[in-house]
Amino acid sequence: MADTLVRGQSLDGTIKIFVADTTELAGRAQEIHKSLPVATAALGRTLTIAAIMGQNLKNDADSVTIQFRGDGPIGSIVAVSDSKSQVRGYAVNPLVDIPLNKKGKLDVGGAVGKGQLCVIYDMGMKEPYSGRVPIVTGEIAEDMTYYFAKSDQVPTAIGLGVLVDTDCTVKTAGGYMIQLMPDATEETAEKIEKIVRNAPPVTEMLEKGMTAEEILFSLTDGFDMIVNNETVTPLYKCKCSQNRMRNAVISIGKEELARIIEEDGKCEVECQFCNSKYTFNKEELLKMYELAR
Ligand SMILES: [Zn+2]
Incomplete structure (x- = not known):
């Protein structure tokens, strides 16, 4: 099944949510860069959040670039998306191979290291707008959450995941971003926080066969949600010439x-x-x- 990206908002407009299945996109990135699992996960997560953030761009020529400039063995990671969620990206050292972390998971944070996270919005005409924050954990989702809190002052919950198969290919990949608008109540914030805390990892939901839309509804359970019926297909696409x-x-x-x-x-x-x-x-x-x- 092709990758999909769905968007929705609560009836009262206080919750905005994006959910993406980026299995094919992350798989294509792995194929191009012949990356080993930890880089496949790091780049796949970054490409997924870039694809999601692309949905907030207005014009065809606009782009958003995410740069993780860490001191870890993977080197910098770059992901770029346009307004159609057509993305491209790379990690400087896709062949980095480090032991699993204490939880027995791919050590993305260890591969990325400490340093800076830069987000650059290029809106064509004007000077590019950029924001930067220190890298918190290097696990990508936590860093992007911190970026939105610090730089945009928007309470945001982000989940990103890439499940790598034993043969190094991508089994499933995806992510979500939930944002609370300024008029969201404390109660709404607490409810969403609780759902996110108890939700299984996004890769687990995808593996169970849940669609992006089903994940959207499960992450906003108890709220009246409106889903944008224009489905987006996130895609790995380079613009070089x-x-x-x-x-x-x-x-x-x-x-x-x-x-x-x-x-x-x-x-x-x-x-x-x-x-x-x-x-x-x-x-x-x-x-x-x-x-x-
Ligand atoms: Zn190219």
Whole structure:
């Protein structure tokens, strides 16, 4: 079954909820990056929350970028989503392999380490808006929850999960985000908190065969919910092109370009998000040199 992302809100408008089944998307990311389980989990969780946050973007050209800049062995993790929840991402070291944590789970927090979490909104025209907070646990969901509390001052509950199979492929992946609007009552907050605390992990619900919509209703049990009937299909999709890569190469500057032309006579670059290769020959490089600063 294809991935789905559903959105809903309570009848009184005080609760907003997003639930995503991102099994195929996280599986595609694993395939592209040939990542080992801990990186598959870390990147899959980050891509899932990016896909969810993409739903809050207004225009086609808008994007949201999530960067975990930790000091752990995985290196930085980057995930980007557009308003259609088409995402792309990478972890600097997808082959990181560390022991399970004390709970016997993939040690995502240990792989990410300490550092900063940056969220960048690019709305096309204006200067990109960015917010940053320290990484709390490196487990991704806790960090994103902290980000929303600190940076956006919105009480948020986030659950993210990737279940990796014994052959390193993704068995299930998904996540949810519940946000309380400023006029939500204390009672509503307590009820939601209790449901979330007692809810099984999202991967467990998906494994049982629950759909994203069923998960949405179980996480808001007791509230009158309206589900947006326009279903979104989150997708792993890279936006790289010869043109984008040319601009990236030009941005390295005249000096570096001159060195490449002199020493190599050509330049091959690989897209970090999808591993596509782009080659520029000497003639092209000379033209690019003219455009560089
Ligand atoms: Zn690409």
